[in-house]
Amino acid sequence: MFLTQQMSNALLDGKIKAARLQLDEGLSTVERQLGNQPDNGSRLDNVMAGLKARSGPSGLYEVYIRDTRDSSFDGYSTNELRVESIPQRLRDELRRSPADTTAYTFGKLSYVGRPSERGLIVGGKAGQFELYYLFPLTQDQRTLTVVSQALVGVGVVLVLLLAAIASLVTRQVVIPVRLAAQGAQRLADGRLEERMRVRGEDDLAALARSFNEMAANLQDKIVELEDLSQVQRQFVSDVSHELRTPLTTIRIAADMLYENRDTFDDPMVGRSAELLQSQLERFESLLADLLEISRHDAGAATLDAESLDMRDLVLRVVGDIQNLAERKGSKVLLQLPGEPCMAEVDRRRVERILRNLLVNAVEHGEGEDIVVSVGADRDAVAVAVRDHGVGLKPGEGQMVFDRFWRADPARARTTGGTGLGLSISREDAQLHGGWLQAWGEPGAGSQFRLSLPRVAGAELRGSPLPLVPPGAGGRPVFAELEAGE
Amino acid sequence: MKACARGVMAAFVLAASLTGCASVPSGGRVITGRPAEPAEQVDDPYVRLIPVSPRPEWDPAQLVAGFLAASASFDDGHKVARRYLTGTAGGWNPGARPPVLVFADRPRLEITEQNATRATVRASGDRLGSIGADGQYISDPKPVDVTFAVTRAAPGSPWRIGGLPPEARGGLILTKSDVDRAYRTVNLYFFAPDGGTLVPNGIFLPLVNRRDLPGQLVRALLDGQTSWLGSAVESAFPSGTRLRDVHVEDDTAVVDLSPQARSGDVERMSAQLSWTLRQLSEISRWKLEIGGDTVASRGYGAVQPVRAWDGNAPDGPAVPDQPAYVLASSGRLSRLTGDQPQPVLPAGGPLVRPTVSPDYRQVAGLSPSGDRIVLRDLVSGTTFRTVLSRHSAGTHFTAPAFDRDGALWTVETKKDHSWLWVVPRGGPAFRVTDWGLADREVKAFRLARDGVRAAVVVTVDGRAQVQLGRIVRDRSSGLEAGAFLPVSSELVDAIDLSWRDYATLAVLGRKGNDTRVLPYLIPVNGGGISSLGVGALGNPTSIAAAPGAPVLIGTKDGGPGRVCRQRAPRDTISEWTCPVPGADPTYAR
Numbered sequence A: 001m002f003l004t005q006q007m008s009n010a011l012l013d014g015k016i017k018a019a020r021l022q023l024d025e026g027l028s029t030v031e032r033q034l035g036n037q038p039d040n041g042s043r044l045d046n047v048m049a050g051l052k053a054r055s056g057p058s059g060l061y062e063v064y065i066r067d068t069r070d071s072s073f074d075g076y077s078t079n080e081l082r083v084e085s086i087p088q089r090l091r092d093e094l095r096r097s098p099a100d101t102t103a104y105t106f107g108k109l110s111y112v113g114r115p116s117e118r119g120l121i122v123g124g125k126a127g128q129f130e131l132y133y134l135f136p137l138t139q140d141q142r143t144l145t146v147v148s149q150a151l152v153g154v155g156v157v158l159v160l161l162l163a164a165i166a167s168l169v170t171r172q173v174v175i176p177v178r179l180a181a182q183g184a185q186r187l188a189d190g191r192l193e194e195r196m197r198v199r200g201e202d203d204l205a206a207l208a209r210s211f212n213e214m215a216a217n218l219q220d221k222i223v224e225l226e227d228l229s230q231v232q233r234q235f236v237s238d239v240s241h242e243l244r245t246p247l248t249t250i251r252i253a254a255d256m257l258y259e260n261r262d263t264f265d266d267p268m269v270g271r272s273a274e275l276l277q278s279q280l281e282r283f284e285s286l287l288a289d290l291l292e293i294s295r296h297d298a299g300a301a302t303l304d305a306e307s308l309d310m311r312d313l314v315l316r317v318v319g320d321i322q323n324l325a326e327r328k329g330s331k332v333l334l335q336l337p338g339e340p341c342m343a344e345v346d347r348r349r350v351e352r353i354l355r356n357l358l359v360n361a362v363e364h365g366e367g368e369d370i371v372v373s374v375g376a377d378r379d380a381v382a383v384a385v386r387d388h389g390v391g392l393k394p395g396e397g398q399m400v401f402d403r404f405w406r407a408d409p410a411r412a413r414t415t416g417g418t419g420l421g422l423s424i425s426r427e428d429a430q431l432h433g434g435w436l437q438a439w440g441e442p443g444a445g446s447q448f449r450l451s452l453p454r455v456a457g458a459e460l461r462g463s464p465l466p467l468v469p470p471g472a473g474g475r476p477v478f479a480e481l482e483a484g485e
Numbered sequence B: 001m002k003a004c005a006r007g008v009m010a011a012f013v014l015a016a017s018l019t020g021c022a023s024v025p026s027g028g029r030v031i032t033g034r035p036a037e038p039a040e041q042v043d044d045p046y047v048r049l050i051p052v053s054p055r056p057e058w059d060p061a062q063l064v065a066g067f068l069a070a071s072a073s074f075d076d077g078h079k080v081a082r083r084y085l086t087g088t089a090g091g092w093n094p095g096a097r098p099p100v101l102v103f104a105d106r107p108r109l110e111i112t113e114q115n116a117t118r119a120t121v122r123a124s125g126d127r128l129g130s131i132g133a134d135g136q137y138i139s140d141p142k143p144v145d146v147t148f149a150v151t152r153a154a155p156g157s158p159w160r161i162g163g164l165p166p167e168a169r170g171g172l173i174l175t176k177s178d179v180d181r182a183y184r185t186v187n188l189y190f191f192a193p194d195g196g197t198l199v200p201n202g203i204f205l206p207l208v209n210r211r212d213l214p215g216q217l218v219r220a221l222l223d224g225q226t227s228w229l230g231s232a233v234e235s236a237f238p239s240g241t242r243l244r245d246v247h248v249e250d251d252t253a254v255v256d257l258s259p260q261a262r263s264g265d266v267e268r269m270s271a272q273l274s275w276t277l278r279q280l281s282e283i284s285r286w287k288l289e290i291g292g293d294t295v296a297s298r299g300y301g302a303v304q305p306v307r308a309w310d311g312n313a314p315d316g317p318a319v320p321d322q323p324a325y326v327l328a329s330s331g332r333l334s335r336l337t338g339d340q341p342q343p344v345l346p347a348g349g350p351l352v353r354p355t356v357s358p359d360y361r362q363v364a365g366l367s368p369s370g371d372r373i374v375l376r377d378l379v380s381g382t383t384f385r386t387v388l389s390r391h392s393a394g395t396h397f398t399a400p401a402f403d404r405d406g407a408l409w410t411v412e413t414k415k416d417h418s419w420l421w422v423v424p425r426g427g428p429a430f431r432v433t434d435w436g437l438a439d440r441e442v443k444a445f446r447l448a449r450d451g452v453r454a455a456v457v458v459t460v461d462g463r464a465q466v467q468l469g470r471i472v473r474d475r476s477s478g479l480e481a482g483a484f485l486p487v488s489s490e491l492v493d494a495i496d497l498s499w500r501d502y503a504t505l506a507v508l509g510r511k512g513n514d515t516r517v518l519p520y521l522i523p524v525n526g527g528g529i530s531s532l533g534v535g536a537l538g539n540p541t542s543i544a545a546a547p548g549a550p551v552l553i554g555t556k557d558g559g560p561g562r563v564c565r566q567r568a569p570r571d572t573i574s575e576w577t578c579p580v581p582g583a584d585p586t587y588a589r
Helices: A002-033 A041-052 A088-096 A138-188 A203-259 A267-298 A310-328 A347-364 A421-431 A476-484 B002-020 B060-071 B176-182 B210-223 B259-263 B266-277
Strands: A062-067 A073-078 A102-109 A117-126 A129-136 A306-309 A332-335 A342-345 A370-376 A380-387 A435-441 A445-453 B047-051 B100-103 B108-114 B118-131 B137-151 B160-163 B172-175 B183-191 B198-206 B243-249 B252-257 B285-290 B293-295 B303-305 B324-327 B333-337 B340-343 B352-356 B362-366 B372-377 B385-389 B408-414 B417-423 B430-432 B441-447 B453-460 B463-474 B478-486 B491-501 B504-511 B518-523 B540-546 B549-555 B562-566 B576-581 B583-587
Touching (some): A002 A041, A002 A102, A002 A117, A002 A129, A002 A138, A041 A062, A041 A073, A041 B047, A073 B060, A088 A102, A117 A138, A138 A203, A203 A267, A267 A421, A306 A310, A310 A332, A310 A342, A310 A347, A310 A370, A310 A380, A342 A347, A347 A380, A347 A421, A421 A435, A421 A445, B047 B060, B060 B108, B060 B118, B060 B160, B060 B172, B100 B137, B137 B478, B172 B176, B183 B210, B183 B266, B198 B210, B198 B266, B210 B243, B210 B252, B210 B266, B259 B285, B324 B352, B340 B576, B352 B583, B372 B408, B385 B408, B408 B441, B430 B478, B441 B491, B453 B478, B453 B491, B463 B504, B491 B518, B504 B540, B518 B540, B540 B583, B549 B583, B562 B583
Parallel strands (some): A332 A370, B100 B172, B463 B491, B491 B540
Antiparallel strands (some): A062 A073, A062 A129, A073 B047, A102 A117, A306 A342, A380 A445, B100 B118, B108 B118, B118 B137, B137 B160, B183 B198, B243 B252, B285 B293, B285 B303, B324 B333, B324 B583, B333 B340, B352 B362, B362 B372, B408 B417, B417 B430, B491 B504, B504 B518, B540 B549, B549 B562, B562 B576
16 A cells, blocks of 8 residues: 555656646747737647647547637537546636746646546646646556556465465474374373384484484383283282292191191100191181282183172171180171162172271280171262271371281281281272271271172272271372272 | 376476566577658548537527537547537538548638627638548638527527538538547549549548448449549449458458449459558558458459459559660760760750650650750660640740650640640650640649549649649540649748659748758648658759659759669668769659
C-alpha cells in the first residue's frame, strides 16, 4: 500500500511536470502565432492544427483552446473530447488569477462515443485565449496496476517461501526430536529393541547414535541380569530337587533311629535322635518352601480355584492351630459374619496363607488374644489376623514379606518357621489377584490382612476390612499402605 | 539445517533480482519498426469546434453568426445548432452526411430589415463550391448571398431563426476552414467495367467521431459511387444492402451486412471493403458477416488482412523496377539503364513524345509537327506508320498514351476545340462522340491505370487547369468521357501531367505567383499539393511517373534535351539532377 502510494506520487509528479512544460510550449505557440492580431477563424484553426499534432492516437493528450472574445462559439477541442471535461473550478481559478499563471487539477475526461477516463488537466492564459491540455492517466493507471499486482505476487511468493522454510525447519529439527522422545518413551515402557533412525551427519544423527548405543547397552545388561536370575532360580530349584532324594534316605534312617531312641543306652544318643528328627522336619519344610517359591519364581504356580466359604476355611485353620495357641497361652477370637462369604479360591493356598498368618500371630502374640475377622462385600472377601505382640517397627511392614527376613535375627527358631512363609503367602495372594498387607506398631501388635476378589483373576479395587484395626492408628498407617500396594 | 540455509539463500537471490529490475535500460540492441504512413491518415487527430447555445442578449446578426458556427459541430446530430431555430424551423435535421455550401470565409452578415419581432439577416460571401449528399465536391466559385429570417415572440424575448435560406434547409452552410476541420477526404472503391480493377472514388466525409469512422466509411461505400463516377463503375454490393453493425476489436473490424448481401459476390465485396477499410490505421484485419453469420472469402478466409486483394489494385499489378524509356539525343527510342540510354530501335524515326504499350510490344508517338500519331511494333522490324492524322486544319494532337488493353488515346485540339480519339489495337481510329471538353483546348490527356478516370490539362479562361473526368464504357452507346472537375485550385498553370499512382498526379505547373514551372504532386481527392524536389530544372516540358518508380522530367533548355531525376527518388524533397541526355521520358505502365 505504502509502496503503491509512493510509486503513484512519483508517476504523477513526472506527469505534472511534463504537462506544465507542454502547456508552456503551447502557450508560447499561441502567443507567437495569434498574439494581438485580429481574430480570424482560420488562423485559430491553423494554431489548433499545430497543437493537435501530438494528440489523439498516441494518447499523449487532448487540447482545448478558447477565444474569450469570440462569443459565437466556445473554442476548439481535439478528437472526441467533450468540453465538460474541463472542470468549472479550473476555469474559475484561471479567470481570477493573473495573466501568466497556469493551473492544474485532476478530473474526469469525457468523450463523445467512448467511456470517460481519469486525467490530468492543465490550463493557462495567453492574451485573450485560454489553452487547456488534458492528459489521460489511463497508461499510468495501468502501470500502477501492473506494479501493484507484481507487489502482491511477490508478497505471495515470499509468504510461500517463508512457509516452505518453516516447514523445512520443522521437518529437519522438530520431527526428529519428537521421534527421539517417542523412542525413549517406548524404551522406558520396556521395548528394549526400540532404536532411533540415524539420518545424515548432523547433531540429531549424533543424538540418535548415542541413544541407540545406550539402548543397546541397557538391553545387554538387562538380558544378562535376567539370564543370571534365571540361572539362580534354576539352581535353587535343582538343588532342592537334588536334596530331596538323599533327604528321603536320611529321613528313613532318622525315623528308625527316633523310634528306637529308648533302646539306646546312652540318653544322649536318644536326645540326639530326637534333635535329628526335629531338625529333619524343619529341613523338609524348608525344602518344600524353597520348591514352592521356586515354582512361583518360574511362573509354574497354577491356581486351582473353587467356590468356597471363607468362614469354613478360617474355622478349619483355626481348629488346626488351636493346640499351638493354647500352648502359647493365646486365645483365638473369631469375628465371622452371619452369611456365607463365598469366593473362588484355591483351598490349599488360602489355607496355607491363613495358617501362616495364624502361626505367626501365635508366635509373636506374646500370649495375648488373637482376633481373626472375616469381611465381605460385593466384589471381595478379606480375612484380618490381629495380634497384640511386639508389633512392627516402621518400615518392617514391607520387610516382613522378604525372604528369610526375621524381626529379630538373634531370636531362636523355636517354632520352626522357614523364613519363606510370608513370601510364599504373598505370592499366593497375588496369584489370586489379591493383596496381602501388614500393619504394625511397636507395642501395639500387628495385623495382617488378606483381601481376595470373589471371582478369581478379577481386579481388586478395595478391601472389605480396614488394614488398621479400629482403636489403633496413627502415622505408620501410611507406611503400611504404601507397602501393601 | 543445510536445506534451511539454502532456502534463505534463495530468498535473498529472489529479493535481489526483484529489486534489481526496477531501472530503465541504458543500452541494448536496436529495435527496428516501420514508420507510420507519411500521408495524411483518415483517422489522424482532428479538431472539433465547440458550439455555444444562443444567448438571450444577442442581436439577429450575432444569432446567425452563432448558428453558422454551431453548424460546423456535428456532435449529437447538431443538437446545439437546432437551439437557434424556432419551433417551425426546428424540423431542420441535416443528418450525418448533409449537402454543404462552402464559403471561402465567414460570410459578412448584415441586418437588412428589422422591426420589433422580425428581422432579415443577409449573409454574403464568396462561394467556393458545394459538397453533395453523396460526398462529391463540386467547385463552383461565385459570390452569393443568402438570407435568414429571424423572429422573436415579443420584444425583449430572445431572437430565433424562423426561416432558413433554401441552401441551408436540408444542409449546412460552412466555411472552407470548417470543412477542412470537420471533413476528411476518403476513397471509396468500386470496380471498373473490366471487372478486376478497383477505382477510387474520393468523397468528403464529416468526421463526427473517430469511433464511428469505420461505420461511416462502410455506409458510404454501400451508398454507392458519387454522381461523378456514376455508371462508369459498378459496385459488387447488391442493391438494398445495409450495414447492420461494424465494430473494432483490437485491430480487427467486424463488418456485419444485411442479408441482401447474400446474393453478392463475396470476393468482390471483400476487395471493395478491404481497400476502403485500409485507410483506417487502427484496422489491420477485418471479418465479413452477413446477417450475423461469418462469411469466408476464397483466398483469404474469414479474417482478412486489409492489405489483401492486391490483384484488384487501382494501379494494376505492381511492377517492380519497370524500365523508363527516353528519346536519346539521336532521336532513337532508348531504354534507361541507370543513367545511360540503351537504344531499343535500330534507327530514329519521325517521333516525339513516345509511349510504350504496357505489354512492351508497341511504341507510338507524335510526329514532330504534332499533326499525326505514328505507331510501330517494337519486336518485328516494321517502320512507323501513321494511325491517325488530324481532321481539322490548325489542330495538333496531345501526347498519346496506351491504356491497359493496348488502345491508344489522344486528343486533337486547337483553341476552344478538342476531339478525343481512340485507336484500338489492330483497329481503325474512332472519335469519342460524347466528349465533355469539346469546346476547350486540351494540353494533356492521361488515362489513369484503372482505365476509368482521366486527368487532363485544359485551358479555362486562359489558364491551364488540371481536371479529372471519367470514361463511361457502355456497350450500347459506346464511350463517354466527361464530368471533368478541377482537381486543385492552387495550381494556376499546368503544362503536362502523369499519374504517379491511383491517388496522385505528377504535374508540371506553376503555383500562385511563381514564374517558373516546377513539378508538383497533386492528390486527386482534393488535398493540398506538394512540390517535388528542389533545385533548377531549366525548362521542363514533359513528365513521366509510375508507381514505385522515380519521377522523370524532360527538359529543353535551348540545346539538346536532358532528362532529370531526383538524387534520391524516395525522398520527395531530394534535389533534381539531370544526368541523362535525351528527351520525353515515359513509362510503359
